[in-house]
Amino acid sequence: MSTVAETQIKLTPEHDARPGASVRSRLQDLLPKIVLAPSFAATIVFVYGFILWTIYLSFTNSKTFPSYAITGPRAYQRLWRWTFESDPPSSWYTSITNMGIFGFLYIGICLALGLFLAILLDQKIRGEGVLRPIYLYPMALSFIVTGVAWKWFLDPGLGLEQTLHQWGWTSFHFDWIKNKDFVIYTVVIAGVWQASGFVMAMFLAGLRGIDGEIMKAAQIDGASAFQLYRRIVIPLLRPVFLSAFIVLAHLAIKSYDLVVALTSGGPGGSAWLPSNFMYEFTFKRNEMAVGSASAVIMLMTITAIIVPYLYSELREKSR
Amino acid sequence: MSAVASPARQAASGVRARTLNRIVIYGLLALFAIFYLMPLFVMLVTSFKTMDEIQNGNMLSLPHAPTFAPWIKAWSEVCSGLTCVGMKGYFWNSIKMVVPAVLISTLLGALNGYVLTKWRFRGHTLVFAMMLFACFIPFQSVLLPMATILGSLGRFGVTLQNATGFNFGLGNSTVNLVFVHVVYGLGFTTLFFRNYYEAFPTELVKAAQVDGASFFQIFRRIMLPNSLPIIVVTVIYQFTNIWNDFLFASAYAGSGDVMPMTVALNNVVNTSTGVVEYNVNMAAAMIAALPTLIVYVVAGRYFVRGLMAGAVKG
Secondary structure (H helix, E strand, O other): OHHHHHHHHHHOOOOOOOHHHHHHHHHHHHHHHHHHHHHHHHHHHHHHHHHHHHHHHHOEOOOOOOOOOEOOOHHHHHHHHHHOOEOOEOHHHHHHHHHHHHHHHHHHHHHHHHHHHHHHHOOOOOOHHHHHHHHHHHHHOOHHHHHHHHHHHHOOOOOHHHHHHHOOOOOOOOOHHHOOOOHHHHHHHHHHHHHHHHHHHHHHHHHHOOOHHHHHHHHHOOOOHHHHHHHHHHHHOHHHHHHHHHHHHHHHHHOOHHHHHHHOOOHHHOOOOHHHHHHHHHHHOOOHHHHHHHHHHHHHHHHHHHHHHHHHHHHHHHO | OOOOOOHHHHHHHHHHHHHHHHHHHHHHHHHHHHHHHHHHHHHHHHHOOOHHHHHHOOOOOOOOOOOOHHHHHHHHOOEEOOEEOOOHHHHHHHHHHHHHHHHHHHHHHHHHHHHHHHOOOOOHHHHHHHHHHOOOOOOHHHHHHHHHHHHHHHHHHHHHHHHHOOOOOOOOHHHHHHHHHHHHHHHHHHHHHHHHHHOOOHHHHHHHHHOOOOHHHHHHHHHHHHOHHHHHHHHHHHHHHHHHOOHHHHHHOOOHHHOOHHHHHHHHHHOOOOOOOHHHHHHHHHHHHHHHHHHHHHOHHHHHHHHHHHHOOO
16 A cells, blocks of 8 residues: 555655645645536536436426426427417417527528628728717617517507607508517517627627738729628628627527517417427426427527537637 | 729719718618617606606607606606515615626636636546537526426525524525526636636746646736736626526516516516506616616627627637
C-alpha cells in the first residue's frame, strides 16, 4: 500500500511529501470539476432527467395525477387520430395547423422585414442612432405586455377600426382578433412587431461585417444596387440567415404567452399553438398523458432543428 | 442610353434620382418607426386618459386633461380576480424573484465558463454541448416533473415547519421560481462566459498558476476584474428573460398573492367583473414594462450584444 503512495509522490515532485498535502493537492486538481459539477448535475437531472420523466408519463394513463403504470402509446395514438380530425377540427388539429401558419409567416416576415430594414438603415442614414433603438425596443418587452397592447390596438370597438371610423372611413372593417379563422394572424402581427427589429439588428451587424472592397469592386464592374444586393450581399449573409432562422424557429415553437395575453386562446381555442394545447390539457383538462405526449412532440421538433445546428457550430469551433 | 447623354445632363438626372431615392428611403424608415412606436404610444396616452375620454375620444389623440389617477389605481388598488390590492405587491414579488436568480445564475455561469475554457478536461465539449442544448428545449417538456417535485418539496417543507418551526424556504413560491430560473438559465449564462473567456489569453492564467495562484485566486483576481462587459450583458439578458417569464410563473405561482408581475398583469387585464377600465389596464401594463424598458434605454448596447451572443452560438 505504502509503495503506491510513494510512487505517486515521486511522480509529482513539486508537492510536499506529507500525505495531507497530497490529498490537498489532489483536491486542487479536482477543484475545477467540483465547481462545474453542481451545474452539470442540475442539467442532467432537471433537463434530461425531467425530459425522460415526461416521455415516461406520455406512455401512461395519467389524468389529473401522474400514474406510473405503463399503458402503451395510447396518448400518441389519440394525437395521431386528432391530427386528421378536421371536421370539426380537434384542438390538436387546430394547434398544429396554427403552428404551421404562425411559424411560416412569423419566420418568413421577420426575415424579410429584418433584412429590408437593415439594408435601408445601411444606406448611410442620418439619425440611424435614433431609428435603431426604436425598431428594437419591443424585444425588451414581455409577451404579456405586447399582447395587452395589441389586444387594445386590434380591438374593433376601441382600436384601429374605431379610429378609422372616426376619421371618416366608416366602411373599414377589421375584426380578426374576434374571428376564429383569422385570430392566428393577429398573433403573427404582434409576434413580427416584437421580433423583427432584433432580426434587423442581426442583419445590420452582418452587413457591417462585409468587406467594403468586394462592394467597391462590384460597383466598378457596373453592378446596379439591386444586383449588388441580390448577387453579392445576400449570399454573403447566409450565416446570419441561419442564425436568425434558428432563433425565430425556437421562439415560434416556444410561443405561449403571446397567445394567452393577446387572444386568451381565441374563440373556442382557435388561436392555440401546441404549447397552449400542452398547458391546457395537462393543467386544466386533466389529460396529463396527452399533454406530456404533445410536449414530447414539441421537443422532438426543436431537437430536429437545433441539434444539427449545434453540432456543426461546435465542430467548426474546435477545428 | 447613358453613352449618348451629355455628362452634365447625366449628372443632373443622377442627382435627381438620388434625391428621390433618399426621400423614399427616409419615408419608409419613418413609416416603420411609426409602426414600432404605435402600440407603446397608444398604451402610454391611454394610461393618462379618463374613461370618459377613452370612450368618446380618439385612440391616437393626446389626453386633454392628463391624469395620474389610472397609474395610482394600477399601483395600489386594481383588481386581479377578486383581490383588489394593486400591482405593487406583485411588482415586489418579481423583484424578489429576479434579483437572486440573476445573481446566482450569473455567478455560476462565470465559474462554469472559467472551468470550461481554462481548466479543460476530457469531454469538456460534450459537457458544454449538453448544457447548451438545455437553452433550447421547450420548457413544456420539463414543466410537469418540476411541478411534481416542487409540490413534494412543498409538502416536505410543511413537515419541517411542524417539526422545527422553520421550512427552510421549501414550498415558498419565490424560492421555487428562483431555483427554476437559475437551473434553466444556466445554459445561457455558461454560454456567454465560455465564449468570452475563450478569447481571454490563457497565458495569463498559466503565468499566475506558475506563481502559485490557486483556482479561486485566479478567478477572483484575474478573470473577474476583466469580465465587466460580459457580466453586464449576462445580467441584462437574465434580468429581461426572468422578469418577462410567464410560463414558469403561471405554472408554479399562478394565483394568490405570490404571483409575479406578468401573471398578475394577465389576470388584471382578463378580470371581467364590473366596468373594464382600460386606462388602468394600460397603466398596469406600463408598470410591468418599465423595468425592462429602462434597462434597455440605459444599456441598449449591451442588451443587443446579449441577444446576439445568445443567437450566434458556439
